[in-house]
Amino acid sequence: MEVIKALNLGLRFLIEILALVIYGYWGFHVSKGTVMKYFLGIGIPLLVAVIWGMFGSPKAPYGLTGTPYLLFELIIFGLPAVALFFSGKQTWAILYAVVTVINLVLMKIWHQ
Numbered sequence: 001m002e003v004i005k006a007l008n009l010g011l012r013f014l015i016e017i018l019a020l021v022i023y024g025y026w027g028f029h030v031s032k033g034t035v036m037k038y039f040l041g042i043g044i045p046l047l048v049a050v051i052w053g054m055f056g057s058p059k060a061p062y063g064l065t066g067t068p069y070l071l072f073e074l075i076i077f078g079l080p081a082v083a084l085f086f087s088g089k090q091t092w093a094i095l096y097a098v099v100t101v102i103n104l105v106l107m108k109i110w111h112q
Contacts, residue, residue, distance in 0.1 A: 008106050015100055016052070019080045020045040022096070026083035052076055073104060 027040030055064050056072055064072050077100050084093035106112075 005110050005112065008103060008110065009112055011099070011103050012107060012112070015077065015103055018096070019077055020049060022080035022083055023048050026080075026087055029087055048076065070108075077104070 024041050024045045027042070027044045028037050031037050031040055054060055055062055056069070056076060057063075063069075078097070081093045081097040081100070084090075084096060
């Protein structure tokens with residue numbers, strides 16, 4: 001069982017990285033201007049990474065707990081599915097959302 005829990009934590013890390021990649025993908029595809037593409041495509045993932053590091057990561061200096069943390073996770077990890085969906089990648093959005101929800105549920109069950 002410990003191996004499965006470790007794999008779930010590894011999956012969580014991959015989901016965190018994938019979320020940043022999706023934010024970047026969305027940023028590069030949402031705007032028509034070159035400057036805005038780079039601003040959003042690089043800026044949004046950086047902003048999300050800083051916000052996650054400040055409030056959501058395991059060693060966050062201003063870590064959230066309880067319901068606020070759950071809502072924060074749902075926003076940080078739910079918005080990439082929305083971004084994929086509205087970028088025309090509905091199948092990938094659904095796959096990302098399903099894997100992310102399963103991971104979050106297991107993280108809560110196993111108190112990870």
